[in-house]
Amino acid sequence: MLMAMLLLSMAGAAALPALAQDESLGGAGASIKAPANESELESFVQSAADHARDVGKYEAIKDFMDLNSSWVRGDVYIFAHDFNGTCLCLPFMPEEVGTDRSNIQNEKGVYINRDMRAIALNGSGYYEYDWNNPLANQSEPKVSYVMKIDDTWYLGAGIYRSQLGGESENDSGIASSIGSNSTGSMTGGKESNMAYFLLLLQADLQGKLNDLDEAVADSSYQLSAAGIKGEKARDILQNLTDSGSSFLEATTGSIEGKIEIVEPAAYRNYEGADISKSESTIRLMQTKSPDFSEVFRLVEGYNASIISYPVFSASGQLIGAVGAIMEPEEVIGSIAVPLLSGTNYSVTVIQKDGLNLYDTDSSQIGKNLFEDPIYKPYPQLLALGRDVVAERSGMGSYVFLNKEHDGNVTKEICWTTVGLRGNEWRLVAIRSY
Numbered sequence: 001m002l003m004a005m006l007l008l009s010m011a012g013a014a015a016l017p018a019l020a021q022d023e024s025l026g027g028a029g030a031s032i033k034a035p036a037n038e039s040e041l042e043s044f045v046q047s048a049a050d051h052a053r054d055v056g057k058y059e060a061i062k063d064f065m066d067l068n069s070s071w072v073r074g075d076v077y078i079f080a081h082d083f084n085g086t087c088l089c090l091p092f093m094p095e096e097v098g099t100d101r102s103n104i105q106n107e108k109g110v111y112i113n114r115d116m117r118a119i120a121l122n123g124s125g126y127y128e129y130d131w132n133n134p135l136a137n138q139s140e141p142k143v144s145y146v147m148k149i150d151d152t153w154y155l156g157a158g159i160y161r162s163q164l165g166g167e168s169e170n171d172s173g174i175a176s177s178i179g180s181n182s183t184g185s186m187t188g189g190k191e192s193n194m195a196y197f198l199l200l201l202q203a204d205l206q207g208k209l210n211d212l213d214e215a216v217a218d219s220s221y222q223l224s225a226a227g228i229k230g231e232k233a234r235d236i237l238q239n240l241t242d243s244g245s246s247f248l249e250a251t252t253g254s255i256e257g258k259i260e261i262v263e264p265a266a267y268r269n270y271e272g273a274d275i276s277k278s279e280s281t282i283r284l285m286q287t288k289s290p291d292f293s294e295v296f297r298l299v300e301g302y303n304a305s306i307i308s309y310p311v312f313s314a315s316g317q318l319i320g321a322v323g324a325i326m327e328p329e330e331v332i333g334s335i336a337v338p339l340l341s342g343t344n345y346s347v348t349v350i351q352k353d354g355l356n357l358y359d360t361d362s363s364q365i366g367k368n369l370f371e372d373p374i375y376k377p378y379p380q381l382l383a384l385g386r387d388v389v390a391e392r393s394g395m396g397s398y399v400f401l402n403k404e405h406d407g408n409v410t411k412e413i414c415w416t417t418v419g420l421r422g423n424e425w426r427l428v429a430i431r432s433y
Contacts, residue, residue, distance in 0.1 A: 014093045021361035034073035035157070037164055038126065038143060040345070041076075045124075045145045045157050049077045052149050063096075064155070065372040075134075080155040083117060095117055102110060102207065106130050107139055111207055118203035120146045120154035122393070122416075133160050156360075195395075195414045197345060198429040205335045206418040206428065212246060212331075212422055213307055216324045217290070219250070220309035228252035228260050228311055228320040240324050246334070249325040252311070255318055257281050258277060267300070284308050284321055295357055301359070302327055303366060307420070328423035329365055332358035346403075346430045354388045357425060374401075384413070388426050401433065409433070 035041040048071060050272045052060035064071045064078040071078045072091055080089035085102030104113050110131050119125040124147035144158030219236050226232035229252070237250040249267050254258045257276025262268050275281050280293040282301045293306045308323040328349070336347045336358065346360035354369035369375055369385045376382075381398040388394070391432050393416040415428040 034076040034163075035159055038145070040142060041143070041157060041159055042126075042145045044073075044076070045078070045147050045155065048155055048157070049147045049149055052155065057149070057153065061089045064245065065091050065094065067091055076157055076159050078155055078157050079279055080153060081113060081117065082119065083151070084151040085113065085117070089155065102210070107132075111203065114203040114207045115200060116144060116146045116156060117154070118199045118206075120148045120156070120291060122199070123148055131158075133162070152162075165249070178209075194345060194412075194429050194431055197339065197343065198414045198416055198427060200420055201336060201339055201347065201429065202416050202427055204339070207334065208246070208331060208335055209418060209420050211365070212324070212326065213290070213292070215245075215247075216307045216309050218323060219324070220311050220322050223252065223311045223320075223322055224313060228254065228322070234261050237322075246326050246331050247324040248327060251323050251325075253321045253323065255285065255320055260320065266409075278307050278322070280308055281321070284310060288318055290421055292423045294351055294353070294423060295355060303329065328357040340401075344431060346432075348428045348430065350385075350388070350426050350428070352426070353425060354385060356387060360430075363405075388413075388415050388428065392424070 012429070035044050044218060046197055047283070048060070048064065051063065055063070061080060063069055064080065066072070077091050078089060079087075079091075079102065081087055085100045087096050087099055087101045101113050102117070103111065105111055106129060110129060112127075112131070115129070116127050119127055124145070126143055126145050128141060128143045130139045131142045132138065133142075141161040142158050142211050143161065144156050146152045146154055146156030202398045219240055222236050223233055226236060233252055235250065240250040241247050249262060249264070251262045251270075253275060254260055257274060257278075259271055259273045259275060262270050280291050284291045288310050291306075291308045292309070295303050295305045298304045304325045305328055308321050308326050310318055311320045315320050317361060330347050332347075336349075340347060340360065347358065347360040348356060349362070350356050350369060354371065356364050356367050356369065359365050364374075367374065370382065375385075377402055378398065381400050384396045384398045387396065393414075395412070395414050397412040399410050400407050401407070409432045411430050411432050413428050413430050415426050416425050417426055419425055
């Protein structure tokens with residue numbers, strides 16, 4: 001917050017009215033030649049990254065926020081975020097510095113900052129999307145280039161396609177691979193690059209998990225005032241599981257490990273049950289910290305994962321916990337199915353113990369890669385599977401059954417990771433050939 005106030009004080013005098021979320025009209029830097037193609041855009045961002053490493057984070061951000069600097073060239077400028085979603089630099093919208101902008105969407109509902117974050121986490125790369133152009137007062141295709149500075153933040157710059165000075169080397173689709181220095185463009189089509197597809201899946205699914213985690217955190221805060229019993233507490237749980245929520249059940253529990261309240265009503269017969277021996281309950285009570293459980297089989301008959309938060313009284317005393325139960329298959333599918341539409345990819349998501357949480361081939365959901373007999377005849381698959389659970393991202397190939405299960409095909413994969421509270425899921429994009 002102190003840094004945000006400092007940047008606001010430096011840039012506030014020159015600030016222009018906000019015309020769009022991340023975009024606005026140019027300033028004094030308009031007299032300096034703006035990037036005219038994607039190669040020049042990349043060089044501009046690379047120069048900004050070099051400057052940040054030379055002078056340090058805070059001095060660089062101060063320079064980037066200066067509307068009279070060479071880092072603002074017409075309506076092309078340097079923006080920056082940390083990897084938690086907080087805006088660090090937005091020269092035409094200084095009031096946004098210090099705020100969480102991970103939920104910013106374009107008119108198509110695309111979380112553009114989440115996507116750019118995912119690209120930056122893997123190094124650097126291009127990202128193409130639609131955004132409102134205030135000069136034309138309409139949504140237009142725009143390409144940005146983003147670059148990771150260190151493990152805490154990244155920066156980038158963007159330019160509208162209509163302002164490019166002619167066809168550039170990347171207009172036909174930008175090559176990409178996990179961990180490389182470039183990534184595919186949105187308009188290049190999901191078919192053009194499996195790694196880019198995987199980055200989109202990662203960004204959207206991680207964003208979904210973050211939203212669910214935030215919802216439980218907010219319920220914990222409310223329960224601190226309401227207590228973990230009574231009708232007010234029940235109302236809070238009902239809000240967690242209301243229509244449209246990804247949470248199937250929500251509970252409050254005592255410090256002794258007894259369920260106090262369960263919602264929705266169909267599960268109230270579990271009130272009073274002893275859950276003190278569950279791994280998630282034990283971890284939460286020992287650490288007094290939020291927990292995201294591994295997937296396990298509920299007595300209700302489905303595989304589930306629980307996001308749990310401790311509940312403290314106003315005086316800071318632990319009084320219990322709140323937990324919300326989701327079905328990973330449903331949560332992952334709600335993200336993966338729309339992204340897979342129109343592609344020839346498939347997706348599998350596994351826990352680090354090899355349990356299949358989601359698969360385009362539904363017959364494999366719930367199977368364990370390292371234990372189920374269906375996988376044992378395929379040693380190449382098993383060896384690659386061990387790499388997948390050991391490493392957070394990578395690429396490889398293996399032989400396995402085709403989708404009809406009547407023959408073998410060779411498959412290539414890219415994988416990456418999402419997770420919460422140290423519990424990681426491996427996302428695997430697959431293409432047969």
